[in-house]
Every structure is written in structure tokens, then in C-alpha cells.
Amino acid sequence: MRKRLVFIIFLLIMCAISSYNQNVTLKSIEDTNILWISNDKLEYYTVMRSCDTCIPIRTLAGLFVEVNITEKQKFLLKRVTYNQWLSLLNDDKTDWAANILLYYMYNKDAISLADDKKTWLLYFKNKDIEYWRRFLQNRIQN
Numbered sequence: 001m002r003k004r005l006v007f008i009i010f011l012l013i014m015c016a017i018s019s020y021n022q023n024v025t026l027k028s029i030e031d032t033n034i035l036w037i038s039n040d041k042l043e044y045y046t047v048m049r050s051c052d053t054c055i056p057i058r059t060l061a062g063l064f065v066e067v068n069i070t071e072k073q074k075f076l077l078k079r080v081t082y083n084q085w086l087s088l089l090n091d092d093k094t095d096w097a098a099n100i101l102l103y104y105m106y107n108k109d110a111i112s113l114a115d116d117k118k119t120w121l122l123y124f125k126n127k128d129i130e131y132w133r134r135f136l137q138n139r140i141q142n
Helices: 002-031 071-077 082-089 095-105 117-141
Strands: 044-051 059-067
Touching: 059 095, 082 095, 082 117, 095 117
Parallel strands: none
Antiparallel strands: 044 059
16 A cells, blocks of 8 residues: 555656746747748838937937737747747748838947838849848857
């Protein structure tokens, strides 16, 4: 009887450990999840900013992107790897959204995004991908 009780306790402990490991794995996958990055789902807008330090005259500092994302998504953006960014930029379903998010993250003047996605695809996509490839590569090296 005692052996049976020890065996049952042992099984319960093993099940609890197994369940805990699965939750840790799922949490790790969730933390690096970039599936929410999509051309169709990303909400953004552009804003004109002026130079506050150019006294006595305020001058236009540029056009910048603001995005409607959660704090968790902002946190996840910081964990996207170089290879993941390149993959997102080269995928027709995520290219526009990835580009907008990079403009947002690095506070880059977004004048090339001023028109619309169609114009960006025709004239600016390849230039932006090359820019981000070099920029992100330099960030890895430094």
C-alpha cells in the first residue's frame, strides 16, 4: 500500500513538472510572437513635427509615424531579430507593416510613406529594405 502511495505521488509530481515545462515553452513562444505584424491589421498614422529648439522660428522637422499597438507589442518589437525583420520586409503580407514599424521604432523621417502603400511599393520598397538591412546590420555590429 505504501509503495502504491509513493508511486501515485511520484506520478503527480512528474505530471506537474511536465505541465510547468509546457507552460514555460508556450510563454517563450508567445514572447517572441510576431504573427500580429500584418499589412492588413496594423493601424498607423503620420504626423508632422516641428523643431521646438529652433527659436525664434519653428521649422518643420519632418513627417513621422505613430502606431496603435499595445505595450506588450512594443516590448515584442524590441526582441525581433535581424533575420525576422528581413523576412517580414520581404513578405508581401508583412512588408508594409514591418517598414512602418521600423520607421516608428527608430523615429525615422517618413516622407517616403507620405503617399500610400501603392506608391511605396513602386518607388521606395527596395530602397527602404536596403536601408533597413544596412541599418539593422550596423546595430548588430555595434
